[in-house]
Amino acid sequence: MTHKIAILGASGYTGAELVRLIATHPNMDLVAMSADRKSGLEMAEVFPHLRHLKLPSLCKISEIEFENIDLCFCALPHATSQRVIRSLPKTLKIVDLSADFRLRDPAEYAKWYGVEHVAMECQAEAVYGLTEFYRNDIRDARLVAGTGCNAATGQYILSPLIKAGKIDFDHIILDLKCAVSGAGRSLKENLLHAELSEGYYAYSVGGVHRHLGEFDQEFSKIAGREVKIQFTPHLVPANRGILGTAYVLGNAQVVHETLVDAYKTEPFIKVLPLGETPSTKHVRSSNFCHVGVVADRIDGRVIVIAALDNLTKGSSGQAMQNANLMLGEKETEGLMLAPVFP
Known part of the structure; x- marks a missing residue:
């Protein structure tokens, strides 16, 4: 049909x-x-x-x-x-x-x-x-x-961990690097090549980014209690891609196993071996999302990273x-x- x-x-x-x-x-x-x-x-x-x-x-x-x-x-x-x-x-x-x-x-x-x-x-x-x-x-x-593209990236990292109760809900930091196409095609002075190239910067700092509304809604629903994360996006001089890095409190092996189990039947979410990190280069123009987990040198802290194409x-x-x-x-x-x- x-x-x-x-x-x-x-x-x-x-x-x-x-x-x-x-x-x-x-x-x-x-x-x-x-x-x-x-x-x-x-x-x-x-x-x-x-x-x-x-x-x-x-x-x-x-x-x-x-x-x-x-x-x-x-x-x-x-x-x-x-x-x-x-x-x-x-x-x-x-x-x-x-x-x-x-x-x-x-x-x-x-x-x-x-x-x-x-x-x-x-x-x-x-x-x-x-x-x-x-x-x-x-x-x-x-x-x-x-x-939202930022909201999707953050949720792929965090939602299974919150649902399983494997991280501290009150200590979640999410840092995202976002390509310029996420700002749309309209002409904007800050997106001119001379303004944007050869550098990147944080924007909507301090909890004013609109996608926080989605994080608050979805994470609180999953947890059954209020969950508010600390979130800072950065605009990078790239055409496509989002790289999200979450800093959480938990056990790296458990975090990795939880994500592997959550996405084991998903066709588009690929969890990398423990210790490997993803790159936006490896998902460009595709519907795939790659997720990596790394144990921090400080015991009890874990770094979880996801890469996806913001337009796809x-x-x-x-x-x-x-x-x-x-x-x-x-x-x-x-x-x-x-x-x-x-």
Whole structure:
């Protein structure tokens, strides 16, 4: 069976990544792509690397006939996404890549994103889209909320350890190095080559990064009590990738065994041998996440590191993984591309 697919917001990085992945999927037919400011253009004019594909022209959302669509990927900005989604047919399956449906509590959404949520009727049915932890709910969902790329990285490291009670919940430090594509495609002064190259810096320091809302929500739910981690992201002069390093209190052998057991049947999460560390180079342009565990020289302290591609496993690949489940496809379909190296 071929599923008819639409992408809303196809002119951004995550939209282009979705196109790249859908092109390899044997049972998905991309029939509509919106990009309001670039409406009327061909995708090859916006992303020349996709010129080999036969794709529909970019259009406005209002021009799409949604009754002919089986599933829609929504890659629109935060706050815009919820307004659009509430207006779409109630029978349409949707995977949202924005932050609009990640936080279940509307007060938390307003706190972290600075605007009121206007589509709580949709929020009520939204399923959090971290596939490895919400797989059964995603299969039956109509609306899936894709996670933040930083949030996904941190959860792959920490969620199994919190669930198993193998680390001290009150002493968790998470340090992330994030590639520049995570900031989107819009022109920003601090992302100009002369501003960013040859250095990197911490941002949203001191507990103000929006993805902390997801960490607070998910970790506290797993633990059955409040869990607040210390988290600092850093922007690095790379196009793709996230390297997350967590510092926890526990036993390295136990931590490693817990992660191995948690991910032993997962097709995309690879736990390295104890003492080995991952690199973003080894997951580039793929839906894989590599996790490593190292014992610190100070007894009782453990370092856990995860690497993933923010545009693939952290966003569009994760969205495809969820869509496969929602459409009754094999979860790995269109996603087993090997990482690009070097």
